[in-house]
Amino acid sequence: MPPRVLEKIAEIMDRAPTARRTVLALILEDPQRVLDETFEMLAQRANSSVPTIMRTCRDLGYPGLREFKLALAQELAVGGSPLNRRVRIDDDTKQVIAKITRGSVSVINGVQAQLNPDAVQAAADAIVQATRVDCYGVGVTSNFMASDMQARLYRMGVASNSYLDPHLQLISAATIGPRGVVMAITHVGGMPSLLEAVDVARSQGATVVALTQPGSKLAGMADIVLSVEVAPDPVMPVGPEAYLAHLTVIEILTVLVAQRLGDKAVARLANIQRTLETRGVDMHQHPRLDWDEAANGPSGDAP
Template sequence: MTSGFEPSDATGRPAGLEDSVGASDVLSAIRSGLDGMSESQRRVGQLFLGDPEWAVKANVEEIATRAGVSAPTIVRFARAIGCEGLKDLKLKLAGALALGAPFLHRSVHVGETAAEVVRNVTGSMTTVLADWQRRLDPGELDRAAAAINRARRIDCLGTGATSHFLAQDLQARLFRLGLTANAFSDAHFQLVAAATLTSADVLVSISFVGRMPTLLRAVEVGRARGATVIALTQARTPLAELAHVVLPMDVPRDATMLVGTDAYVVQLIAIEVLMILVGLRQGTSLIGRMNDLHHVLRTYGIDREDPSVLHAGWRQMLASDLGLPETG
């Protein structure tokens, strides 16, 4: 049986597609044709679906480099989905974006079903993560982990709702590893913390935007005191320029949020990887400490599945406050 997307003529167009597609159909043609494409063409298709606004503006060399394919593959891909070439594909893609719903999500368009929205959003995220992983330098992650592991103190700075949460998340993870770590979101405390840093310390600054004036000032102060500055931010931002180690968080622009889901997820993954790399450097000594920590939490923690633990904790607190004898 012939596949629905096997080449049917000398142009290499898959069977089942019209000789040409309109602006409103080009994204659907890419999505429906992925399964029948070669691996290299599939990477191109995923790139176009994951970041169509960038693809419209990029030239053939930039697309080929980012997808990890040759320039002729781009042309073959365009013809495979019913376009005359890359120029025709980009014109139709621009039209599709104009007809779509970019104010909600770059990969979601008017008229799509719930199932299509789920597939397109998750597919877009998968593409973004794969692209971010290819461009991330493991050597810089190693440098950051090594600096954190040997630091006397690690201060995590984040300004804004998302960055504040991420700074606290990193601090909590490092704290569990037995490291002296703090998290600050208040501009005043950030300056105080930065002023007390030394060359034995690390300052981790988290800001996807990378342009917050109060955060930049605190980073300048910390760097002047000799601290090693690690930045989780977009490349070529003022914050990136100040850092000794930059972990770039470059992802497509979000349609609705300044710091969108893509940026949120890659920063969380970077923090997770950093924590793991630091833990691995601590060797077998970490195993005993983590086992002890887990034992304490299982024994005394109140966020367990067994509700009696929580109830017992409240009974003890009430008995203490009211001066009553504790009951078993």
């Protein structure tokens, strides 16, 4: 079994150059803080530079900053609390709030570091040019994401559907055609039923956009891969950090699609908002319903 991150640090600490030794000491002192902060922040605390942080990661056997952070996150997840990989069972409320919010910021920063701009641009272009966009999810989190993606596209005037049932996904895939787009969303990326539907969609000539982790089976089948990776969750196979990462990618993709649709999408969204504000059930100002007046008439006298 290869040595763990913190074990590697202990092994090379004594022979590391002074600047890198300071970085290693900060990692050992509070590895979770290092995971949650940017490398610029770590460099500032170490009175060093990002290139020095990069060389330190390579000393530990990792080709880059992202690989080092991922390995560290996985190690902390395995050895952490069963509640949350950042939270200890005896943490007070203030500590829980601080640790989880810092972790959320770290996840979103990780999306920025991992997401390939060319892939996101290609996905937005494909969606705008498609005759139909069918969104597939698998599992509770991915099903929500697929439904959310479909709702966003529908509001902007893009012909879109959301299919969460494996049988309906196969029917969708068999009928989508070469100008269609399948948006497949799953963090794990290995559910056989979803892979079958994607394979059928490809056989029909559709473009497959996958939101998944790099190296998954789904990623290998997709035409366009929006790949993000988060550390394993100690409680659920797909935890809240994957949820945050996927939601961030969907928001980015939505904005890019809206930009390409231009005034048409802006006008449609404005009309939806105006309609909901004036006629919808979520109006800001509701007419007050007076049950006595409704029963007795405006004068208060019973009919």
